[in-house]
Amino acid sequence: MLNVSANTLRAWERRFDYPQPHRTPGKHRVYVYGEVAALRDALRDGLSISSAVSRARESLRSDTHILVGALASFELERADGAMEAALAMRSVERTVEEVLLPSIAELARRQGTDSAAWAIGCRWATEWLRRAQRMTPPPARPGALLIGDATHDDLDPDAPFVRALELAASRTGIRVVTIPVANRSGVAELLTAVRPGAVVIAGGHDSDDEVARFAYAVRSAGGALPLALFHRHAAGGEQLSATPSLPELPSEATALALAMLDGQALPATRNRRLGS
Amino acid sequence: MNTARQLHAVPAPADSGPLSLFCGHCGKPPAEDFDLDAGSRVCTRCNLGLLLEAPESIAPKPDEAFLIVDRSLAVCALSRKAEKLLGMREVDAVDHHVTELLVPADAESQGPHALSALLVAAATDGGQEGGGKAVVRPADEFGVRFNARIGPCGPTPGALVVLANG
Numbered sequence: 263m264l265n266v267s268a269n270t271l272r273a274w275e276r277r278f279d280y281p282q283p284h285r286t287p288g289k290h291r292v293y294v295y296g297e298v299a300a301l302r303d304a305l306r307d308g309l310s311i312s313s314a315v316s317r318a319r320e321s322l323r324s325d326t327h328i329l330v331g332a333l334a335s336f337e338l339e340r341a342d343g344a345m346e347a348a349l350a351m352r353s354v355e356r357t358v359e360e361v362l363l364p365s366i367a368e369l370a371r372r373q374g375t376d377s378a379a380w381a382i383g384c385r386w387a388t389e390w391l392r393r394a395q396r397m398t399p400p401p402a403r404p405g406a407l408l409i410g411d412a413t414h415d416d417l418d419p420d421a422p423f424v425r426a427l428e429l430a431a432s433r434t435g436i437r438v439v440t441i442p443v444a445n446r447s448g449v450a451e452l453l454t455a456v457r458p459g460a461v462v463i464a465g466g467h468d469s470d471d472e473v474a475r476f477a478y479a480v481r482s483a484g485g486a487l488p489l490a491l492f493h494r495h496a497a498g499g500e501q502l503s504a505t506p507s508l509p510e511l512p513s514e515a516t517a518l519a520l521a522m523l524d525g526q527a528l529p530a531t532r533n534r535r536l537g538s
Numbered sequence: 539m540n541t542a543r544q545l546h547a548v549p550a551p552a553d554s555g556p557l558s559l560f561c562g563h564c565g566k567p568p569a570e571d572f573d574l575d576a577g578s579r580v581c582t583r584c585n586l587g588l589l590l591e592a593p594e595s596i597a598p599k600p601d602e603a604f605l606i607v608d609r610s611l612a613v614c615a616l617s618r619k620a621e622k623l624l625g626m627r628e629v630d631a632v633d634h635h636v637t638e639l640l641v642p643a644d645a646e647s648q649g650p651h652a653l654s655a656l657l658v659a660a661a662t663d664g665g666q667e668g669g670g671k672a673v674v675r676p677a678d679e680f681g682v683r684f685n686a687r688i689g690p691c692g693p694t695p696g697a698l699v700v701l702a703n704g
Contacts, residue, residue, distance in 0.1 A: 314588075
């Protein structure tokens with residue numbers, strides 16, 4: 263497409279941080295078609311690679327502007343269209359992390375989370391993510407992740423991130439089960455059926471006490487399981503202070519969650535196990 | 539009353555003379571095995587610049603610093619030597635107005651407008667025959683002056699500013 267060598271692409275990646283390829287498990291670079299196509303178009307009339315990269319980035323960012331505009335004006339069909347257009351240029355994971363989540367954050371910043379636009383937009387986003395998750399293939403690899411949902415409801419600002427984590431983890435082929443941390447009754451039967459290899463507490467609304475009771479119930483029924491936090495900014499109490507936090511981006515959090523399932527200790531912080 | 543518009547003679551675009559090819563990053567001419575018809579203008583020497591063309595009299599020598607601006611006077615490229623000379627990375631300079639990097643340093647010049655006019659003329663209709671000249675200095679820095687050669691470059695129309703120590 264670009265008529266340049268692999269060395270040139272790697273040089274651009276180092277200097278301009280663009281294009282940003284994914285890595286396969288074998289560490290091979292996989293480029294996103296949309297990024298490369300946007301760069302090809304920009305290079306055609308460009309005076310430098312720097313300015314072409316800048317224009318290519320701008321053209322990719324325009325998807326976010328369109329989505330924010332559509333949600334702010336309650337035009338949900340246009341929002342669906344913006345996501346379709348974004349998906350034509352990116353993978354599902356990158357569409358979620360580069361378009362959907364930034365747009366929702368921008369909507370919250372502009373309109374406030376007490377606005378009608380937030381109510382409509384946030385609910386649309388969580389429904390979009392749930393729909394995408396329903397369309398993922400059935401679990402194809404061993405391992406299950408239990409997510410303790412500590413968000414308030416679908417309008418909690420962390421809710422789209424938790425849904426995005428569910429989607430990202432599901433797309434890796436593992437089984438993902440989410441229950442609110444308050445729904446502890448019958449958790450033993452759930453653990454017997456699912457047999458999760460790790461637990462993630464996601465969201466910052468529910469109190470540390472509530473989360474600790476959930477952790478106790480899981481420990482009592484499932485034994486010591488690796489535990490990590492996701493988007494739990496308020497966690498500062500002693501009960502969870504030693505628990506590792508996953509990165510904010512769902513794809514990065516998923517990668518570490520998979521490492522937990524494989525029995526690896528999480529970096530930087532102590533990997534606390536439930537009941538240990 | 540005759541309302542017909544009067545026709546005026548307009549100057550023809552300057553005759554650019556023979557053109558020279560150079561890389562917009564390293565400033566070097568294309569490698570001997572470079573094939574322009576292969577569909578890519580990326581410099582195979584440094585991999586970080588596009589090959590541009592400019593009149594031979596204005597095109598930078600390999601050891602000269604230069605920058606490229608477009609018709610809106612936004613910086614499009616900063617050569618490797620210009621990055622060192624101006625203390626700024628190309629990626630930080632791109633899309634900024636040229637006067638954020640360079641301002642006129644000639645006491646007799648007519649201010650930034652004269653420099654802007656030279657650049658716009660070069661980027662749109664080729665500018666003066668043989669290229670324009672200006673004395674410039676880095677913005678917010680005094681005591682450093684450069685003699686600048688200003689002329690057109692392409693293939694996409696742009697203005698080339700070659701800096702030589704004043």
